[in-house]
Structures are given as structure tokens and as C-alpha cells.
Amino acid sequence: MCDNCSAIQLAKNSVFHEKSKYIDVRFHFLRDLVNDGVVELSYCNSQDQIADIMTKPKKLEQFEKLCGMLGVVEVAKENEEVSISEDPDIPIKALVKEVVTRFGYTVTYRRAWTAKQIAMSQIYGDWEGSYKELPRWLNAVQYYAPGFSFCKPILQVDGTFLTGKYAGTLLIASSQDGNRRIFPVAFAIVEGETREAWEWFFYNLRTNVTPQSNICIISYRGTGLLGALRTELPQWCDGQSVYCIRHVASNFNKEFRDNDLKEKLIEMGYELMRPRFERMLAVLRQKNSRATARLDKIPKEKWTQSYDDGRRYGHMTMNLAECVNEILKGARFLPITTLVRATYHRLNSWFVHHRNEATNMIRAGHV
Incomplete structure (x- = not known):
């Protein structure tokens, strides 16, 4: 037919x-x-x-x-309703399309947006009330937060925009535990990635969460972040700041428009042997003197494994923090208390799952 x-x-x-x-x-x-x-x-x-x-x-x-x-008798619907509770960041265009598909009626973008705001308020509470509720909720949570004692002495820090009614930035610090699993250490909601916001974050991180010595902080090279580290890092006993090699290489690629240079920098950053690194640097100096002159301004211990004395534990990027950021992507649209609560419950289920895995390994005699 x-x-x-x-x-x-x-x-x-x-x-x-x-x-x-x-x-x-x-x-x-x-x-x-x-x-x-x-x-x-x-x-x-x-x-x-x-x-x-x-x-x-x-x-x-x-x-x-x-x-x-x-001849279909019944249609099994996977999602009978658009689940804003599971996907609060669902685009307005998707809601409009869903209404057309299910009811054959086209709603305006404005009406769909208004309906979503009403649904968000009914499910998660209003935005203003959420800010008032936050201090009480945080006061209860602080007594049950897990510690940093059994992690590698590294912290990967990153920030991501909040996408809800009020602008803001979620700062994240992550590490890795003894089983090589991602361990989210600290979160903070601030007005933006300013020097003052990062100073406040690092101060509270050092004072309340990670007072240990010999901490290595892996980050990108943002102006506000580096300024804050110059102020706060000396307060850590034997603390060190290093850079994500992927961000260093990407910045060079933006400046010199050379993908081969980008890949070469990443290869040099991961190199473990100093003689081999120096040979690679000498070859690069002959090919691109301008790029190497720019590279000489960055201390080698900041971006290479061969000169970091093992402080990184092999972590050359900010993948841990970026993974946590991606996991929380759907929650960034929520009112502030609901965002904090969703983060807490998600991490709690994560830790419980890991604990059960370890318990089963011990019972089975694998440990």
C-alpha cells in the first residue's frame, strides 16, 4: 500500500x-x-x-x-505523563510537542512555560520559600556527611551554572577513594566564579572538610580561581596547585589554532620520564618557538607528570569533578533546597551502594 x-x-x-x-x-x-x-x-x-x-x-x-x-487492542505507554519530577530541565519545546502528540492541540510557548512553573512549584515548592528552608535543612545534614579521611590527598575543583529562576554557580570539589571510585567532597552555591567566591569555598573546604597536609588541587586556569588559590593555598600545610592538562592544551589550541600542538602537549603532560619529556620539548621548540615561549611561562610542575613528584597520583584532568557535574546536570534547574536535597539523597544512595559492595566482597573472602 x-x-x-x-x-x-x-x-x-x-x-x-x-x-x-x-x-x-x-x-x-x-x-x-x-x-x-x-x-x-x-x-x-x-x-x-x-x-x-x-x-x-x-x-x-x-x-x-x-x-x-x-488490530492493536491496547498500547502500553512507557511514560503516560511528562515526568517533570524526574526531568525538571525538560525543554519547553518538548512539552509543546508532547501536548500536540497526545491531544492534537498546539499550546503556545508562553502557556507551556507557565504550566511548567506551576508544576515545578507544586512538586518542589516555590523558589523564595526554598531559600528560607535551606538553613534548617543544612543544619540537619551536617551531622551525617561522610568524611575525606580514606581518599587520595587530591581535590579536583570545578564550577557549573545553575539554570533555574535565579542565577548562580555550583562549585564542586571531588576526590577518589581507595577503591578508585569518585568521592564527592564538597559543594557550594555562590553568585559566580569570582575570586571572592572561590576564596570563601577554599577557606571552608580547608577549615571544615580537608584540613590534611599535602593536598594537591587540580583545576583549570581561571583568573578568579587562581587568585583565590594564591590567597588560600599557603594556609594548607604543604599544599600544591596543578592544572588540568586538557584545559592547558585547549587554551593553546584556541591561541595557536593547531590540533597537532594540542595533542603534543597532552602527550608531553602524561610523559613520566624527564629525559623523554625534555627531548619532546626540544623538538617542539624547533618547530614552534612561539608556542614553547608561551609554554615556558607555565611551571613544569603545574602541568606535567614528570615534574610533579607524584603529587597528582596520576590524575592529569578534572574528570572526577566533571563526572559529578554531569550526574547533577538535571538537578541544576531546581529550587535551591530541592537541589541540595536531591544532591544529598543521590550521594547517599551512592555511598550505600558502595558500602554494600564492599561488605559483600569481605563476606565472600575477596578482601
Whole structure:
């Protein structure tokens, strides 16, 4: 059954036309099947084209009609309703499309946005009330937060924008435990990635969470962040700040527009042997003196494994912090207390899962 008369005529007419002579040869196989009587083409109205149910969004009335023509008794719906509770960051355009698909009615963008705000308020509470509730909730949470004692003495720090009603930035510090699992250490919500915000974050991080000596902080080279580290890092006993090699290489690529240079810098950063690193640097100096002059301004211990004396524990990027950032991506649209609560519960389930895994390994005699 086909609702395209031109396609039917082309299949039955073996004569080449000006506009059909460019059709790929492999498609003429269908014409041979029609000529041999294996396939019979018949015209059907577009409203009765059953194949459309698999390829096109249909209005509810038309969808039910085609289901009946297929002999479908019941349709199992994976998601009967748009789940804002599970995906609060769902785009407004997706809501508009869902309404059209389910009800055959097109709502305006403004109405869909307003409806989403009402649903958000009913599920998570209003934005202003959420700020008032936050201190009480944090006061209860602080007594149950896990510690940093059994992690590597490294911290990867990063920031990400909040996308809700009020602007802000979520700062994240992450580490890795003895089982090589990501260990989120600290979160903070601030007005932006300013020097003052980072100073406040590092001060509280050092005072309340990670007072240990010999801490290595891995970060990008943001102006505000580096300024804050110059103030706060000396307060840590034997603390050190190093850079994410991927960010260093990307910055060089933006400046010099050279992907080969970017890949070479990453290779040099991961190199463990100093003699080999120096040979690679000498070769690069001959090929691109301007880039190496720029590179000489960055201390080697900040971006290479061969000169960091093992302080990084092999961590050359900010992947730990960025993984946590990606996991919390859907929560960044929520009111502040709901965001904090969602983060806490997600991490709690994470830690419980890891504890159960370790307990089972001990019981099985693997540890």
C-alpha cells in the first residue's frame, strides 16, 4: 500500500525520465520485483496509510484509528505523563510537542512555560520559600556527611551554572577513594566564579572538610580561581596547585589554532620520564618557538607528570569533578533546597551502594 502516486508510476514505468535518471541503481531492484509480480503496489489514501504510525507523529484520533486498522487492542505507554519530577530541565519545546502528540492541540510557548512553573512549584515548592528552608535543612545534614579521611590527598575543583529562576554557580570539589571510585567532597552555591567566591569555598573546604597536609588541587586556569588559590593555598600545610592538562592544551589550541600542538602537549603532560619529556620539548621548540615561549611561562610542575613528584597520583584532568557535574546536570534547574536535597539523597544512595559492595566482597573472602 502506497500513498504516493508518483512512486507507484515510477515503479511500473521502466522508461527513464529527466528527473528519475539519477536514482541509484540499487533501488531499481524494487521495480524488478513489481515487474515479476512478487510485489503488488496499490494506492491508498494518506489518512489510511498504516506505515505512518511508525514514522510520523499523529494526532490522537488518527493514531487510535491506525491502531485499530493494525488490530492493536491496547498500547502500553512507557511514560503516560511528562515526568517533570524526574526531568525538571525538560525543554519547553518538548512539552509543546508532547501536548500536540497526545491531544492534537498546539499550546503556545508562553502557556507551556507557565504550566511548567506551576508544576515545578507544586512538586518542589516555590523558589523564595526554598531559600528560607535551606538553613534548617543544612543544619540537619551536617551531622551525617561522610568524611575525606580514606581518599587520595587530591581535590579536583570545578564550577557549573545553575539554570533555574535565579542565577548562580555550583562549585564542586571531588576526590577518589581507595577503591578508585569518585568521592564527592564538597559543594557550594555562590553568585559566580569570582575570586571572592572561590576564596570563601577554599577557606571552608580547608577549615571544615580537608584540613590534611599535602593536598594537591587540580583545576583549570581561571583568573578568579587562581587568585583565590594564591590567597588560600599557603594556609594548607604543604599544599600544591596543578592544572588540568586538557584545559592547558585547549587554551593553546584556541591561541595557536593547531590540533597537532594540542595533542603534543597532552602527550608531553602524561610523559613520566624527564629525559623523554625534555627531548619532546626540544623538538617542539624547533618547530614552534612561539608556542614553547608561551609554554615556558607555565611551571613544569603545574602541568606535567614528570615534574610533579607524584603529587597528582596520576590524575592529569578534572574528570572526577566533571563526572559529578554531569550526574547533577538535571538537578541544576531546581529550587535551591530541592537541589541540595536531591544532591544529598543521590550521594547517599551512592555511598550505600558502595558500602554494600564492599561488605559483600569481605563476606565472600575477596578482601
